[in-house]
Amino acid sequence: MKRTDPQKVGCRGNAMNYALDFTPVLDGLPDLLAGCLGTLLLALGGMAIAIVIGIGGVVLRDSRHKAIRWTVRGFVELIRNTPFLVQIYFIYFALPLAGLRLDPTPTAILALGINGGAYAIEIIRGGVQSISRGQVEAGLALGLHKGLVFRLIVLKPALRAVFPSLTSQFILLTLTTSVASAISAYELTSVAQRIESESFRSFEVFGVITLLYLGLSWLMMTFFSTISTRYFSYPVK
Amino acid sequence: MGLGEFLFLLTGLKWTVALSAIGFVCGAIGGLAIALMRTSGMRPLERLAAGYIALFQGTPLLMQLFVVYYGLALVGLRLSAWVAVSIGFTLHASAYLGEIWRGSIEAVPRGQSEAASALNLKYVSRMKDVVLPQAIRISLPATIGFLVQLIKGTSLASIVGFTELARAGNIVSNQIFQPLLVFGIVGILYFLMCWPLSLYGSHLERRFAVASR
Numbered sequence: 277m278k279r280t281d282p283q284k285v286g287c288r289g290n291a292m293n294y295a296l297d298f299t300p301v302l303d304g305l306p307d308l309l310a311g312c313l314g315t316l317l318l319a320l321g322g323m324a325i326a327i328v329i330g331i332g333g334v335v336l337r338d339s340r341h342k343a344i345r346w347t348v349r350g351f352v353e354l355i356r357n358t359p360f361l362v363q364i365y366f367i368y369f370a371l372p373l374a375g376l377r378l379d380p381t382p383t384a385i386l387a388l389g390i391n392g393g394a395y396a397i398e399i400i401r402g403g404v405q406s407i408s409r410g411q412v413e414a415g416l417a418l419g420l421h422k423g424l425v426f427r428l429i430v431l432k433p434a435l436r437a438v439f440p441s442l443t444s445q446f447i448l449l450t451l452t453t454s455v456a457s458a459i460s461a462y463e464l465t466s467v468a469q470r471i472e473s474e475s476f477r478s479f480e481v482f483g484v485i486t487l488l489y490l491g492l493s494w495l496m497m498t499f500f501s502t503i504s505t506r507y508f509s510y511p512v513k
Numbered sequence: 514m515g516l517g518e519f520l521f522l523l524t525g526l527k528w529t530v531a532l533s534a535i536g537f538v539c540g541a542i543g544g545l546a547i548a549l550m551r552t553s554g555m556r557p558l559e560r561l562a563a564g565y566i567a568l569f570q571g572t573p574l575l576m577q578l579f580v581v582y583y584g585l586a587l588v589g590l591r592l593s594a595w596v597a598v599s600i601g602f603t604l605h606a607s608a609y610l611g612e613i614w615r616g617s618i619e620a621v622p623r624g625q626s627e628a629a630s631a632l633n634l635k636y637v638s639r640m641k642d643v644v645l646p647q648a649i650r651i652s653l654p655a656t657i658g659f660l661v662q663l664i665k666g667t668s669l670a671s672i673v674g675f676t677e678l679a680r681a682g683n684i685v686s687n688q689i690f691q692p693l694l695v696f697g698i699v700g701i702l703y704f705l706m707c708w709p710l711s712l713y714g715s716h717l718e719r720r721f722a723v724a725s726r
Contacts, residue, residue, distance in 0.1 A: 357707035359668035454573035
């Protein structure tokens with residue numbers, strides 16, 4: 277890797293004799309872009325699991341069995357009140373004991389999904405509760421069977437109602453992927469840390485990464501507003 | 514895990530509490546400034562505040578800590594990890610609290626500040642005596658929600674190298690090779706801090722929902 281003499285490059289202020297040098301960052305740009313893809317993979321994988329857990333959890337939360345209802349509640353409270361960093365460490369060390377040997381990256385996707393799922397349950401539940409009972413009864417009266425009533429009359433309007441909060445939760449999940457670097461999953465932050473430890477250009481590397489994350493969260497927002505207009509806009513398709 | 518290790522975790526817990534408290538208090542001051550700028554009605558100020566909020570809400574907390582940590586060293590300030598991390602959390606909390614409080618200031622009915630103007634109250638008094646007391650009440654559930662998020666967020670200071678609860682857990686787990694036990698206990702300690710706050714937050718939310726029905 278090229279290393280430029282810091283004394284020769286850039287402007288040297290009199291207060292600080294440190295010159296910004298972006299060459300290590302520029303040299304590592306292909307790696308960083310690959311890291312962005314890794315981050316997107318973590319985020320999208322995590323969201324997919326989160327949605328499944330979210331919808332499943334909402335169904336189970338109204339289960340006839342008390343034990344199931346309380347398990348779902350306990351899960352939501354436990355996940356929402358502990359840091360993701362501790363959760364990912366715990367899952368990372370617990371999976372091998374449960375007989376599952378996964379690489380760091382799938383482990384991180386699973387952890388993100390579990391974390392996001394707890395929030396998704398809470399958010400989707402709010403939407404489901406806003407559906408009035410009469411709608412469901414009307415659906416049943418029209419002869420739709422239970423699954424169809426849930427999918428068309430409860431779930432879709434509920435998701436539409438809570439889509440903005442779900443979106444901001446998922447943007448947060450995208451940003452949380454950076455924590456997965458703690459178990460050295462393949463994503464942007466861990467790539468950045470490697471470049472930083474090779475070049476010692478900490479500020480330059482993390483400054484550029486911050487901008488890349490800003491771009492990624494903007495990308496996610498565009499993605500979600502596209503979904504929103506495509507599937508959740510009136511008139512109902 | 515012996516008593517010594519557990520006491521070490523509790524020392525970490527003390528720093529987590531201290532860091533959360535500093536981040537929240539200083540962030541509240543910064544957040545108030547951001548919220549007032551964002552609702553000031555002056556275009557450049559509003560743009561500036563909106564940009565600040567967008568920047569901090571669009572990037573990971575971990576990156577903010579890294580950039581502040583290395584950025585301060587870059588400008589020639591030789592600060593301890595402790596001060597650098599506190600500044601990082603203060604900036605982060607300012608952005609989120611600023612956005613929460615902007616929302617609640619805007620949720621106070623316009624008639625309130627119009628009436629205050631009609632009574633010839635100037636900006637400071639209008640805000641301090643009329644709008645903010647109502648806005649704070651509206652914002653309380655969301656503010657507490659953010660406090661929980663901040664407490665959980667302080668765990669990221671461990672990645673920068675600051676010894677708080679999560680890092681204490683890491684150190685102990687490397688010593689005694691029982692990661693599940695240690696991180697389980699660390700998780701429980703975080704839970705004991707955050708859960709009462711969450712319950713109080715949702716209690717307030719329900720009460721306000723009933724009151725405004």
